[in-house]
Amino acid sequence: MTSADLLINARWILPVTEGFPVLENHSLAIREGQIVAILPTADAGAIDAKETLDLENQLLMPGLINTHGHAAMSLFRGMADDQPLHIWLNDHIWPAEGRWVNEEFVADGIQLAMAEMLRSGTTCFSDMYFFPETAAEQIRKVGMRAQLSFPIFDFPCAWGSGPEDYFQKGLALRDSYKHNELIQIAFGPHAPYTVSDEPLSKVAMLAAELDANIQIHLNETEQEIQDSLAQHQLSPVQRLEKLGVLGPRTQCVHVANLNDDDIALLAQYNCHAVHCPESNLKLASGFSPVEKMRRAGINVALGTDGAASNNDLDLFGELRSAALLGKAVAKDAAAVPDYYAIEMATINGARALGIDHLTGSLEIGKQADLIALDMSALEQQPLYSPVSQLVYTNMASRVRHSWVRGKALLKDGQLTTLDINEVIKRAQYWQSNISNAQ
Numbered sequence: 001m002t003s004a005d006l007l008i009n010a011r012w013i014l015p016v017t018e019g020f021p022v023l024e025n026h027s028l029a030i031r032e033g034q035i036v037a038i039l040p041t042a043d044a045g046a047i048d049a050k051e052t053l054d055l056e057n058q059l060l061m062p063g064l065i066n067t068h069g070h071a072a073m074s075l076f077r078g079m080a081d082d083q084p085l086h087i088w089l090n091d092h093i094w095p096a097e098g099r100w101v102n103e104e105f106v107a108d109g110i111q112l113a114m115a116e117m118l119r120s121g122t123t124c125f126s127d128m129y130f131f132p133e134t135a136a137e138q139i140r141k142v143g144m145r146a147q148l149s150f151p152i153f154d155f156p157c158a159w160g161s162g163p164e165d166y167f168q169k170g171l172a173l174r175d176s177y178k179h180n181e182l183i184q185i186a187f188g189p190h191a192p193y194t195v196s197d198e199p200l201s202k203v204a205m206l207a208a209e210l211d212a213n214i215q216i217h218l219n220e221t222e223q224e225i226q227d228s229l230a231q232h233q234l235s236p237v238q239r240l241e242k243l244g245v246l247g248p249r250t251q252c253v254h255v256a257n258l259n260d261d262d263i264a265l266l267a268q269y270n271c272h273a274v275h276c277p278e279s280n281l282k283l284a285s286g287f288s289p290v291e292k293m294r295r296a297g298i299n300v301a302l303g304t305d306g307a308a309s310n311n312d313l314d315l316f317g318e319l320r321s322a323a324l325l326g327k328a329v330a331k332d333a334a335a336v337p338d339y340y341a342i343e344m345a346t347i348n349g350a351r352a353l354g355i356d357h358l359t360g361s362l363e364i365g366k367q368a369d370l371i372a373l374d375m376s377a378l379e380q381q382p383l384y385s386p387v388s389q390l391v392y393t394n395m396a397s398r399v400r401h402s403w404v405r406g407k408a409l410l411k412d413g414q415l416t417t418l419d420i421n422e423v424i425k426r427a428q429y430w431q432s433n434i435s436n437a438q
């Protein structure tokens with residue numbers, strides 16, 4: 001008999017494994033944070049569980065992975081809408097960050113973001129923002145899984161004085177989290193247009209030496225490519241190749257303007273792409289060729305980007321946008337099919353972060369990062385295909401439970417490690433400070 005801490009009996013289990021099966025009336029057993037069994041509920045008598053949870057009309061699947069964002073920017077949600085990227089960044093966001101971002105802002109902002117993500121099915125996220133030490137501390141308290149890419153760019157900011165300082169602080173953070181099983185620290189060179197050759201080469205060298213991930217905004221706009229050709233006589237992708245930045249640990253965010261040569265280079269170096277469809281649409285940045293990248297064998301994951309350019313952190317909404325936009329861009333209704341949209345938001349995110357041996361699918365031996373969704377609401381009827389409903393109907397509000405490594409962080413719709421009223425109070429405190437200063 002297999003012993004377990006928790007046995008979950010579900011109407012459906014979507015493991016997101018080879019062949020994309022949908023298991024009906026199955027159970028999943030968890031022991032010490034790991035999945036130890038997945039079997040028909042009719043056979044679950046073989047499990048000696050301390051606790052059993054019956055999820056009659058619910059579907060169990062891997063927790064979603066938001067592979068790119070700037071969590072604390074949630075406090076800037078709705079502050080600068082309807083602008084193109086360069087105006088949004090230069091005239092609104094960077095001045096606001098210069099004025100407001102400090103440790104307290106990051107702590108309150110990331111709590112707001114984590115509450116929103118957990119309530120909408122995300123259990124793991126990648127973050128690139130100032131004061132990553134503060135972010136890490138908050139993530140540790142809440143219990144989510146995360147990659148923190150510490151920022152690197154040429155100019156000073158509230159967090160540090162320039163590249164040398166960012167490397168020193170980021171590497172110290174990496175050192176202090178090297179034994180943490182849920183949080184990994186990566187390099188976060190902001191973008192080719194904000195980081196010069198020397199620090200980019202240093203990122204490449206250190207990442208190879210430490211076997212660390214790199215996350216970078218890349219080919220977000222056509223202007224970025226034209227500027228790079230004028231300044232370096234190389235496209236941003238060619239320049240990153242020259243500097244040694246491309247490789248299997250490199251996560252290329254946006255790639256919203258990508259020609260066939262760029263796609264071939266990213267594929268050749270086994271880079272990962274992180275598609276952020278809603279941010280790209282809102283900032284009118286471009287249209288990522290997701291289906292072409294997929295066919296070229298590039299692993300494509302999914303991100304929301306920050307809530308200041310989205311304006312939410314709902315990854316179910318994002319995967320729906322990715323499926324719809326992917327068809328329009330490829331001019332092919334069969335492009336980015338429903339199961340692939342779910343893979344982008346789960347196992348592909350885990351691959352991009354280099355943690356697919358731990359999470360991203362429900363398999364025996366993997367950690368129990370999972371979510372349960374209520375499929376009984378009017379908006380999901382009639383239910384011919386659970387996968388279709390997950391992708392093409394509004395699912396974020398149906399998330400009932402979220403677990404990370406077997407620990408319930410959302411239980412029957414209630415956050416267990418965050419005080420939602422306090423989170424809202426702090427967001428309103430920042431809103432009144434920021435509004436009163438304008």
Ligand SMILES: CSC[C@H]1O[C@@H](n2cnc3c(O)ncnc32)[C@H](O)[C@@H]1O
Pocket residue numbers: 070089093094097128129130151152153190191217220279305306309
């Ligand atoms: C160095 S910390 C992250 C930095 O990136 C800014 N940012 C947020 N969204 C985007 C985007 O879509 N493209 C480029 N830069 C972005 C954020 O405001 C921080 O300054």
Ligand SMILES: [Zn+2]
Pocket residue numbers: 068069070217253305306
């Ligand atoms: Zn971003």
